[in-house]
Amino acid sequence: MTYKKIAVVGIPGKWSTEALADALEEKTDFRLVVDMADVTADLTTGTLTAKGVDLTNLDGLVVKKITEVYSPNSLDRLEVLRLAEAAGVRVFSPAVSMLRLIDRLACTVTLRNGGIPMPETQVTENVDVAVKVVKTFGAAVFKPLYSTKARGMTVIDSTQPDAEILDAVTAFKAENPMMYIQRKLSLPGQDLGLVFLGGTYHGAYARVAKNDAWNTTINSGGNYAPFECDPDVVEMARRAQALFNMDFTTVDVALTDQGPIVFEVSAFGGFRGAKEGIGIDAAALYADYILDALS
Structure with a gap:
């Protein structure tokens, strides 16, 4: 038995969060699940607290889930974990690493710059350009920059009437100003x-x-x-x-x-x-x- 104090950042009650907390408790005799909604960052003192616990006094923080649904707020939650890192607390995975993956565009640009094969992808804020991309691709998947498990994704097919394509693109853009568009693969x-x-x-x-x-x-x-x-x-x-x-x-x-x-x-x-x-x-x-x- 080792007595390291390692907290799990996740969604209390969710299977994967609790499974990781169980595994760590079995090996350390310490259990703490942290919901980021309960975390307060004091940027003056460099402390990070959750329900009276100073997270900067722990040995480690392991992030299983930062939020139930991805959004720009997810990036803010990861940013505050950098305070813990600055205080010498090991965060698994590093906060900056996770930051680059929450945003779909940041992940894609890194993969493309690294020469990794990916679906054909175009990114635009222009509705007319997006309509042309649909017609070029034949069928396109419009993906929110912040989402998991295909939430918010929309398939638009070039066989639809032009008015329907325009309406679908416009509706997507209303929720997603930067449109991330991939060729729908077979x-x-x-x-x-x-x-x-x-x-x-x-x-x-x-x-x-x-x-x-x-x-x-x-x-x-x-x-x-x-x-x-x-x-x-x-x-x-x-x-x-x-x-x-x-x-x-x-x-x-x-x-x-x-x-x-x-x-x-x-x-x-x-x-x-x-x-x-x-x-x-x-x-x-x-x-x-x-x-x-x-x-």
Whole structure:
């Protein structure tokens, strides 16, 4: 038993948050789940407190989830964790690393600059340009810059009447001034999550779409299944996650007719996919990794 004090930043009551807190408590005899809504940052004194606990006195903070739904506020929550880092508290993963992944555009630019294969993507604030992109792509997925599990994503098809395309683009822009647009790919009914801990590959799972759903997310009825990746796919995902210096993450990959591509690198990584798809207890593995890093 080691007596390091490590708090889990997450959503109290959520399975992955509680699983990680359980794993750490078993190994340290200390348990603290922190909801960022309860955190106060004193920028004068450099302290970070939650319900009377000074987080800068802990040995570590591990972030499982920063908020239920991604938004620019998620970036603010990560920024205040930099106070803990400045006080000498190890944050898993580093706050700056997670910051670059919450914003879909920041993640994409980093991946593209790193030479990682991705779907064709255009970003614009101009409605007329966006309409032309739809017609060029044939079918396009409009994605909010801050979202998970396909929330807020809209598919617009060039076969729709021009007035409908314009209306759909205008409606999306009303909620998303910067429009992030990707060519809709023809996928084999599944995409993949490749699990990395400290840069080491631990396996892959497939997210299998339900019936004719256009995306494979669990929110849309998809399910997890084991998957054996070819070495070149693993290497591509390894290069992608290495651009972000993450302690734990999953890389979302699709196998297309033109070869494997990366959709994104996760800011926090998926415990449930690892457990149900591969049979990996990611919480226990992560807890061991954290304690080893702090020893």
